Amino acid sequence: MKKLFIPACFILLCFAMILVVLRLSPVGDPRLPSYSGYLDPKTPAEEIVQKGQSVALYYNKNAVSDVNSMNVVSAMILDYRAYDTLYEAVILFTAMICVLSVLLFGSGNGSGSGKDWVPSINVMDITKRMVPFILMFGLYIIFRGHLSAGGGFQGGVIIGAGFIIYTIVFGSEKAGRYIPEGILTIMNSLGMSIFVCFGLLGIITGYNFLTNKIAGIPPMGQAGVLLSSGTLLWINIGIGMNVSGAIIRIFYAFQKNADGERSNV
């Protein structure tokens, strides 16, 4: 009886949730409340864009002129709702600190070489040739976050992946020479501080936190060129630094822990 109780609850909950979700309007329907407000469903689809009043419609219409960014998604997450993104980046920072807290000081804290296998010459050669391009691509994604798809989170992960490949193939000793722990610490903290400082610049210029265009934060180019859209560029750089640093640090922590366990055995 007790064994059946939890599955029964689970199935009932799932059933109830499916019933509820069926009440939601279909995805992409222009009559969604989040898109057009509470417009009458008999309104023809062409009129919704004119009559509807919602934040989503406003973003779609005005993002390019308000923010000078060609990428509407970037404009939304880094300008209109940048305060959320600040704390999302903080969550990543927190997650990294949590991983360090659990792993680096745990039972398996050894200092192995980080490498107990020798990769084939092909793998080493290709890695050596690929890593600069991966890093370059990551930087490209970060710096063009306001112009095309991408941004700080994505580019940071790509840069982190480049270093992780290098570390897996050549071992943490050699990789640690290029990017020591101290630099990673600075990257994390400095990246987040850049984000916050450009937010505070809005207050210093007499507006509110994270004010972008009307506070005149440089660069103020035309929409579509690289040096445009003010804080978006700087925030992308800051997030990129934080994310890549965090990814690499988490990887190092896992690797050190695994080495420690291996050497303990």
Place this chain on the structure above:
Amino acid sequence: MGSHLQVLIPVTLILGAFLIPILERWFRKLLEPLVIGITFFCLIYSCLLLYGIYLSPLKVFQYFVGFSWNAKTLLITGEPIGIVLQTDLIGGFILVLINFISFLAAIYSLRYVPQNIPDGKKGVYYTLFLLMTAGMSGICLTGDIFNLYVLFEVANLSSYALVSIDGEAEAVEAAIKYLLISALASIFIFFGIGLLYGATGTLNMSYASNQIRKVLLSGHDTFLFSYRYLIFASLALFTAGFGIKSALVPVHGWLPDAHSKAPSPISAMLSGLLIKVTGIFLFIRFYFSVFRIQDGLYGDMFPAFILSIGAISAISGSVFAIAQKNLKRMLAFSTVSQMGYILIGIGFFSRDGLTGAVLHLFNHSVMKSALFLSAGAIFYKTKFTRIDELKGLGFKMPVTCACFTIAALGMVGIPPMSGFFSKWILGIAAIRAGFLPVSIIFLLGSLLNAIYYFRVIGKMYFFNRDSLSVPAPEAGMRELPESIYIPIAILAFAVLFFGLGSDILLKIIRPGVEYLWK
């Protein structure tokens, strides 16, 4: 009207958190002064903010992050384009409480952390400490539902790691249990936010409450009618999620482990602040500001349901606490029962009930922090954790035990202490709302509280001298370092002060509660 302080308080705290890893590596001596300084400035800031809100005519501060786009901050419908931080008096009041307790916990950590936490983890500890405070402060300040969720996650995520920070197996086990159950709560809340957004099309709290009102008042034949099922479902999900976070009885399993295995300053923060801010305060925020249940559009069954959950928690938490042998575990179960009291106060959905709930939230936070910090001080000095080891401790550590006794009497509800007045207001609210049986639960709960708190006090002061487990104090020996007993003494003084001067608090809470009824 708004103030930059609304954004500067959490931002100062997170900037401090970003600086700490650097300071830990290169300037270790600056680490503690930075933490103390930042928490102190945030305490001052939050007092100023509360005073500003209190003096403002509308009793609320609105701050538009990002200010305006093309000279527009609102759409024609009145929906804000960006994120709005909307802080009312209750939010500001709890903000002051958060920064007050975290300042004292930071002072307490100065000597407690080097003794009880591995040396290399000091930086991690303070970083997570500041991040948790920032997350909780942000929750009190914000007026945007998704912003609230993000801050909620910042506060939760740092608390998971703080529970397990001393690296002992029991603490790690408690942290994993806490993480899994709390993640379930996060999923519920996130899904609830999704449904609410699907039904109302906005993330702003005050605008969402307008939309919800429109939906609930719509007739059967209008197209708005079917959205009400989404709203009811999201209300149910929020209730489940916040119920798990505030450890109400069917889902309280994670709390006793997590709160008793954490380091004592963190236990005080978790028990005194985190479950109140991420649980009870969000109940208040969503029930009263977003769903506006006090307007009576949800029927009579819902308040009755909330009241019964609260009553079950209040009684069974105390019953569990009586069975405990470990001091901190007993205090943790006592938290479960007090959460039940606060939820009962919310469940009346009346002005008196909410006033009592917020006052009891404050008082319980101060008292429970004092109790946990005293338990930590006893552990710091003697390594005692079990209640039967405390025999005669009242003569060896007079200051700590006196503070513990004051706070424990407050928990029981002895008149000059602050706990009495909040329970009194809650009892009056119960009678006024016509729930006479509930006031009997308050009496019964206080009796049960008396059983387990007087047991500890009795062990401390009344004992058979022959069976003394600790030697008599040596002359001239210092009881504890100042940084440990001063926070406890301040909290114990606050228990007495806000008992006799509970009018000061009511002057802030009453207009705040009145604002929620507008």
